[in-house]
Amino acid sequence: MTDLTTASADDRSLRILSTGDLAGIDISLADVVETVEGAYRTLHAGQSDNPRKLTVKPADGHSVAYAMLGRDGSRDVVAIKTSYKHGLDKGRDEQHYYTSLTVYDDVTGLPLAMMDCSRIGSLRTPAVSALLARECAAPGARSALVIGTGTQGRLALPFLLTTLPDLDRLMLSGTHPEGIAAVREQVRSYFPDREVEVVTDLRAAAGDADVIVATAGGHTPAAVEADWLKPGALSVLVGHGLAPSTLHRADRVIATSEAQMNVTGTDMANADGKLPAVDAEFPSVLAGVTAGRGSATERIFAYNSGLVVTDIALGHRFAQLALAQGLGTEMALWR
Template sequence: MTAHGTNGASDPRASDDRSLRVLATGDLADLDISPADVIDVVEQAYRTLADGRSDNPRKLTVRAGDGHSVAYAMLARDGARDVVGVKTSYKHGLGEDRDRQHYYTTLTLYDDVTGLPVAMMDCGRIGALRTPAASALLARELAAPEARTALVIGTGTQGRLALPFLLTALPRLDRLMLYGTRPDGVRAVREQLRTYFPGRDAEVVEDLTGLDAAASDADLVVATAGPHTPAAVAADRLRPGALTVLVGHGLAPSTLHRADRVVATSAAQMRVTGTDMADAGGRLRAADAEFPEVLAGRAAGRTGAGQRIFAYNSGLVVTDIALGHRLAQLALAQGLGTRVPLWR
């Protein structure tokens, strides 16, 4: 791994080292990186893609015929860091409860200047950081100027950092609400919020009736719940000017189809992974703009304060590559990981 790129660090590896450094979950768990730093890395990846200096082809998908598993393969090149990466994701037991599912995701990085491997990494923490960073950027760019109230639906991996990242990007938020069905998840979200923002807390929404009321009050709704959630906030519950960000589940298809404007991190990925938001006739509404182009100022995001905007956050592997490279820099500088002479 070389020191080029905006976040370059001194290279802890020998210049001719062709071995692969494997960074496990534990190697990455305690690396110190702030929400603001993560947001900066993800934003740079989006902007570089919009400028045509990065490549991010559509993901490949393989599903079992009976629906019990799904696998994805994603390849991209980050032009800001001159790094090529391949991400794979496999989930087994889609019809099971979360604690009975098997889920593995890895990222392998190569330095496109030296031609050497950088690392193979568990991608769990990368996704747990990248996704709320993307939601926070969507909120910063697309929320109404007077937005003050946020509602997060879901308390799993993607929900637990949603509020700290939203507050980092939108410090004007003064009312935070949270809906989840697992008490341990609710506790974890509130603990994470207090860790990053001592003194702040979220109002807990107790049931679906309360969720409808909370959605009606919210300027910003971020839905991160799993597929078994009972939550399905409908368009008629949203106030004028509301922004909805779909990460997982928790929104009804009407929030997409009745939105005044639709923005996707990737329109192609939305067509692949957003089919559960199709209307009764099986139609999936197309995106009006892609978010990297909005960030670059080449496409319109919000064009009116009263618009209800739907944002689809499917993630782009080029953002995983940028953030994974940054975490690999931090880990390798500390001598973490296991050296594997794979190509000997």
């Protein structure tokens, strides 16, 4: 059961959770990691459904839209997420981005909530990167490099410290002063005793890093090459910042979903337009069925594409917390 059966008054009402409603909800990084991990384990157990996302993009590439439908078997909820970004040919300040999640109770058949999904995505994605690092980083990993200071980069280090608390060198590669300041503030708010080192020599920093998380936008000049990496390095691709060689020359390739990697990872294709086969999908790694790493010296490439079941799980968790606090607005949407 969802424990949210009173979220909507009847089958014609829907609770709307705005950006402001969700911003005021306090949730720990450990809670987010646990929720996301549980969603992966349920998916691997065959209790959830996560079909391939649908994508539409105009020929000139100025926008992209996704639709993702899924079912969480442990929560008995069905949800659809939509995502639309406009202005991909422009700078960050000129882009528009809208994303929402609508959740239905698959026991009662009633709608639970419709919410802005931006905060959920900003938490879910770095939590997945942190889980990938926990399972796939070399034993004794001590240094991490984050490339990019946008939405996905700002919480990458706090989440990495949540799953790899022994990290003692935190490096950041970014070009936007406000983004760099935001990353430092996020680390300071969660781990006040930790310092962030801003690096300007990307090649040297990549060569020192045990874990690299690339979150930069499409206009970044950053492109870490395979021969920059030290033995045992783990490279996690979220956005941009890694050259295709890090994928094609990796000793082991992990993906949250091979099908989604083949849809959204085409910019990492080789000269023939092909992507290498995936050695393991991450749900099976988390379940202990497949090893995340075969040896301490393997260079591993991990592709972090969002699975809607993780959005559903985290969105449901936010809806629980919002309802407990009386947040949101009931809308008679279908009257």
